[in-house]
Amino acid sequence: MAVVKVFMVAAMPFVLAEAVTGVLSLFAEPLQVPPTVGLGMSVDLAILAIGVLFLLLRLKLTEGAEQEERTAQKHARDPASQR
Numbered sequence: 001m002a003v004v005k006v007f008m009v010a011a012m013p014f015v016l017a018e019a020v021t022g023v024l025s026l027f028a029e030p031l032q033v034p035p036t037v038g039l040g041m042s043v044d045l046a047i048l049a050i051g052v053l054f055l056l057l058r059l060k061l062t063e064g065a066e067q068e069e070r071t072a073q074k075h076a077r078d079p080a081s082q083r
Helices: 001-008 014-029 039-076
Strands: none
Touching: 001 014, 001 039, 014 039
């Protein structure tokens, strides 16, 4: 269940943003990605870039938290290492 919650918080905003731009591109010619490179491509690239940056930040924060947890566990097992 935690995986679903993480997906909903981390990925769902980008999924929804892509869905909205996809639907809007059906009705708004400037947002259409093919056959021209214009506003539609810019919006899609911005969403992609923000999503990738968010993913990298989340991975970095997760790695940092895991490292802190390992350090705390090590100190809990070895009281001499706390000095």
